[in-house]
Amino acid sequence: xSGDGLRPDLPGSVCPxxxxxxxRIVLGHGSGGKLTSELVxxxxxxxxxxxVLDRLDDQAVFEIGSxxxxxxxxxxxxxxxxxxxxxxxxxxxxGTVNDLAMxxxxxxxxxxxxxxxxxxxxxxxxxxxxxxxxxxxxxGVQLVTGDTKVVExxxxxxxxxxxxxxxxIERPLQISADQAxxxxxxxxxxxxxxxxxxxxxxxxGLEFEGEIRSDTAPLNGLVNAMLKASSEVHxxxxxxxxxxxxxxxxxxxxxxxxxxxxxxxxxxxxxVQGACEILGIDPLYVANEGKLVAFVASADAERVLDSMxxxxxxxxxxxxxxxxxxxxxxxxxxxxxxxxxxLDTMFGEQLPRIC
Amino acid sequence: xSGDGLRPDLPGSVCPxxxxxxxRIVLGHGSGGKLTSELVxxxxxxxxxxxVLDRLDDQAVFEIGSxxxxxxxxxxxxxxxxxxxxxxxxxxxxGTVNDLAMxxxxxxxxxxxxxxxxxxxxxxxxxxxxxxxxxxxxxGVQLVTGDTKVVExxxxxxxxxxxxxxxxIERPLQISADQAxxxxxxxxxxxxxxxxxxxxxxxxGLEFEGEIRSDTAPLNGLVNAMLKASSEVHxxxxxxxxxxxxxxxxxxxxxxxxxxxxxxxxxxxxxVQGACEILGIDPLYVANEGKLVAFVASADAERVLDSMxxxxxxxxxxxxxxxxxxxxxxxxxxxxxxxxxxLDTMFGEQLPRIC
Numbered sequence: 158x159s160g161d162g163l164r165p166d167l168p169g170s171v172c173p174x175x176x177x178x179x180x181r182i183v184l185g186h187g188s189g190g191k192l193t194s195e196l197v198x199x200x201x202x203x204x205x206x207x208x209v210l211d212r213l214d215d216q217a218v219f220e221i222g223s224x225x226x227x228x229x230x231x232x233x234x235x236x237x238x239x240x241x242x243x244x245x246x247x248x249x250x251x252g253t254v255n256d257l258a259m260x261x262x263x264x265x266x267x268x269x270x271x272x273x274x275x276x277x278x279x280x281x282x283x284x285x286x287x288x289x290x291x292x293x294x295x296x297g298v299q300l301v302t303g304d305t306k307v308v309e310x311x312x313x314x315x316x317x318x319x320x321x322x323x324x325x326i327e328r329p330l331q332i333s334a335d336q337a338x339x340x341x342x343x344x345x346x347x348x349x350x351x352x353x354x355x356x357x358x359x360x361x362g363l364e365f366e367g368e369i370r371s372d373t374a375p376l377n378g379l380v381n382a383m384l385k386a387s388s389e390v391h392x393x394x395x396x397x398x399x400x401x402x403x404x405x406x407x408x409x410x411x412x413x414x415x416x417x418x419x420x421x422x423x424x425x426x427x428x429v430q431g432a433c434e435i436l437g438i439d440p441l442y443v444a445n446e447g448k449l450v451a452f453v454a455s456a457d458a459e460r461v462l463d464s465m466x467x468x469x470x471x472x473x474x475x476x477x478x479x480x481x482x483x484x485x486x487x488x489x490x491x492x493x494x495x496x497x498x499x500l501d502t503m504f505g506e507q508l509p510r511i512c
Numbered sequence: 513x514s515g516d517g518l519r520p521d522l523p524g525s526v527c528p529x530x531x532x533x534x535x536r537i538v539l540g541h542g543s544g545g546k547l548t549s550e551l552v553x554x555x556x557x558x559x560x561x562x563x564v565l566d567r568l569d570d571q572a573v574f575e576i577g578s579x580x581x582x583x584x585x586x587x588x589x590x591x592x593x594x595x596x597x598x599x600x601x602x603x604x605x606x607g608t609v610n611d612l613a614m615x616x617x618x619x620x621x622x623x624x625x626x627x628x629x630x631x632x633x634x635x636x637x638x639x640x641x642x643x644x645x646x647x648x649x650x651x652g653v654q655l656v657t658g659d660t661k662v663v664e665x666x667x668x669x670x671x672x673x674x675x676x677x678x679x680x681i682e683r684p685l686q687i688s689a690d691q692a693x694x695x696x697x698x699x700x701x702x703x704x705x706x707x708x709x710x711x712x713x714x715x716x717g718l719e720f721e722g723e724i725r726s727d728t729a730p731l732n733g734l735v736n737a738m739l740k741a742s743s744e745v746h747x748x749x750x751x752x753x754x755x756x757x758x759x760x761x762x763x764x765x766x767x768x769x770x771x772x773x774x775x776x777x778x779x780x781x782x783x784v785q786g787a788c789e790i791l792g793i794d795p796l797y798v799a800n801e802g803k804l805v806a807f808v809a810s811a812d813a814e815r816v817l818d819s820m821x822x823x824x825x826x827x828x829x830x831x832x833x834x835x836x837x838x839x840x841x842x843x844x845x846x847x848x849x850x851x852x853x854x855l856d857t858m859f860g861e862q863l864p865r866i867c
Contacts, residue, residue: 180634181633182662185662210654210657222579224579230676275537278535278536293560300560301562306865314667314668510661
C-alpha cells in the first residue's frame with residue numbers, strides 16, 4: 158500500500174486544511190474526520206446529550222419492555238447515484254444494516270425517506286428502488302415505512318435517501334467502541350479503500366487497469382458467524398467515512414488503549430493502490446462499505462477468524478494488529494519499510510459525498 | 513371559511529395541473545395529494561410491498577418479541593427554516609411524535625439525520641438544534657442517534673432533517689385508516705390551515721391583520737387522554753400535507769365508507785381565512801402540524817370530546833361529521849350556504865415545501 162502520499166501531520170489531505178471562519182458549514186464537516194467530530198460535539202452532543210446518545214456508537218441501544226433493540230440512521234448523498242458495484246439505494250440499505258450489525262443486533266426493519274429533486278427521471282428512481290428491494294432481501298430485512306419529499310430544481314441533487322433501522326440484540330453482549338482491552342487482537346475483514354476509490358474513479362472519469370468496484374455488502378451474516386464463534390468480541394465497527402485510520406483512532410480514544418497495526422497485513426487491491434497513488438490519497442483514510450474491524454480477546458481470535466473465512470465477505474479476514482496498554486489514544490503503524498508512523502484522524506474532507 | 517376559491521374538480525390548485533411528461537419528478541409529487549399517491553403506488557409500493565408497508569398508515573406497526581412497536585420516518589425540507597410559531601427542528605420532532613401517536617403508540621426514541629448545505633451558518637444550525645431539544649423535552653421523547661452529511665453549495669437548501677421515531681403500543685388497539693365504520697363520529701381537534709398559511713405568509717412577505725402562527729405541537733398527550741376515555745377510537749390521523757380534505761379522502765377510501773362533514777363546524781382562524789381568500793387557497797387543503805382527526809364509535813364520541821377539551825391542544829375539539837354506509841370512498845361537505853360539495857383529494861402541488 159502507499160501511505161506516503163500524505164504528510165503524517167496532515168492525514169487525509171495533501172494540501173493544508175481549508176481556512177474557514179468557523180461560522181459556517183464547510184464540506185469537511187461531512188468528512189467523518191476531525192471537523193465532523195467537532196461539529197457533533199459542539200453543536201449536537203452539547204445540546205442533545207443523554208446516556209444513550211453519549212455512547213457515540215453508530216447505533217443507539219436501549220430496552221423496551223423485555224426487548225433489547227439497536228436503532229440507527231444515516232442520510233445518503235453519494236454522487237454519482239450509480240457506480241461500479243452499487244448505487245445509492247444498495248448503499249443505503251447496507252449502510253443501515255451494517256450499523257445495526259456492529260452492535261451485535263439482528264437487523265429487522267428499515268424505513269426510507271426520499272428527498273427528490275424536481276426533474277429527476279422516474280426511471281432512475283425506479284432503478285434505485287429495485288436495487289433497495291434486492292439489497293433488503295439479500296440482508297433479510299423488510300422496508301416497512303417511508304416518506305417522499307420533493308424540492309425545486311437546484312435545491313437538491315437528484316436524490317438523497319435517509320434509511321433508519323431497527324434490530325434486536327438477542328445475545329447478552331456489550332459491544333461498543335469503549336470496550337477494547339489491551340491484548341485484544343484486531344481483525345480486519347478484507348481489503349480497504351474499494352468503495353471510496355470506486356466513487357472517485359467514476360466521478361473523475363479515471364480508467365484503471367483493474368476495474369475498481371465498491372465493496373458495498375451486508376455484514377450481518379458475517380457478524381452472526383463471529384458471535385456464534387465467540388462471546389469475547391469487544392468492539393465492531395465498519396470503517397466508512399474517514400476510513401480504517403479514523404475508525405481505529407475513535408476506538409483508541411474511546412477505549413483509552415493504544416493500537417499498533419502492521420501496514421503489510423492491511424490488504425489493498427492493486428487497482429485501488431494504483432488509483433490512490435495517482436490521486437495522492439491514502440487508502441487508510443478511504444471509505445469502505447462492506448468491511449468491518451473487530452477487537453477480539455486474544456484467546457478467541459483464531460476461532461473468530463476461522464468463522465469469518467467461511468463467509469463470502471470474510472474470506473480475506475486477517476489479524477492486522479493489537480490493542481496495547483501503552484500510548485493510550487494513539488494508533489501506531491509499522492510501515493512496509495520498517496519504520497513506525499502515527500496514524501491520526503482525518504482532519505477535513507478527502508472525498509466529499511462518498512456515501 | 514372560503515372553499516370557493518377552487519373549482520371542485522381541481523381541488524388544491526387554481527390553475528390546471530402542470531403538464532408533465534410523467535417521466536420526471538415534478539413538485540406535485542411532494543404535495544401529499546394524488547400525484548404523491550401515484551408515485552408511492554407505482555414506484556415504491558409495487559416494489560417494496562409487504563404486509564406492514566401495504567397498510568399505508570403513517571407509521572409501521574409490528575411486534576418484536578412480546579413488544580408491539582410503531583416506527584415512522586419523515587424528511588423535513590420546509591422553507592424558510594424559521595417561521596411564526598416554529599422552525600424546521602420543532603416541526604421535525606413534532607411531526608414524528610405525532611405520526612407515532614396516531615397509531616396509539618407512546619413515542620419514546622427519535623433519530624435525526626441532517627443534510628447540511630455548505631455555507632449554512634452554524635448559528636442557524638444551533639438555533640434549530642436547541643429548538644429540537646426543547647421540542648423533544650416537551651413531548652417526552654429522547655433523541656438517541658443521528659447522522660450529518662454535507663453537500664456542496666447549490667446542491668441542497670441550507671438544511672434538511674429526517675427524523676425517525678419508535679414508540680410502544682401498550683393498549684390492545686388496532687387504530688388504522690381502514691378501521692372507520694359507518695356511524696362513527698368524526699372529531700377534529702381544532703382550527704385548520706394555520707401551519708400552511710404561516711409558512712405561506714412568511715415566504716411571500718404577506719402581512720395579515722392577525723398574525724398567523726404555525727400550530728406545530730406534540731399530540732401524544734392529547735391522544736393518551738382520548739385513549740383513556742375510550743377503547744373505540746378507530747382511526748386517528750394528523751392532516752398534514754394535503755390538509756383535512758385529503759386525509760378524509762384517504763380514510764374514506766381505505767375504510768370503504770362514505771364521509772359527510774359540515775363546513776360550518778370546521779373552525780378556521782379569521783386571519784387564516786383572510787389569507788386563504790387573498791391567495792385563492794382552500795384551507796381544507798392546507799397543511800396542519802398540531803391537529804388530529806379521529807373516527808370514534810358514536811356512543812363514545814362525547815366522552816372522547818370531553819377528554820380532549822381538557823388538553824391545551826384540544827380545547828377547540830368538536831364533531832365535524834360522521835362516517836356513513838352510503839357513497840363509499842367519497843367525502844361530501846354541506847357548505848355554509850346550504851349546498852353539498854364533493855371534497856376530492858388534492859391533485860398536485862398547492863404549497864411546495866410546507867414541511
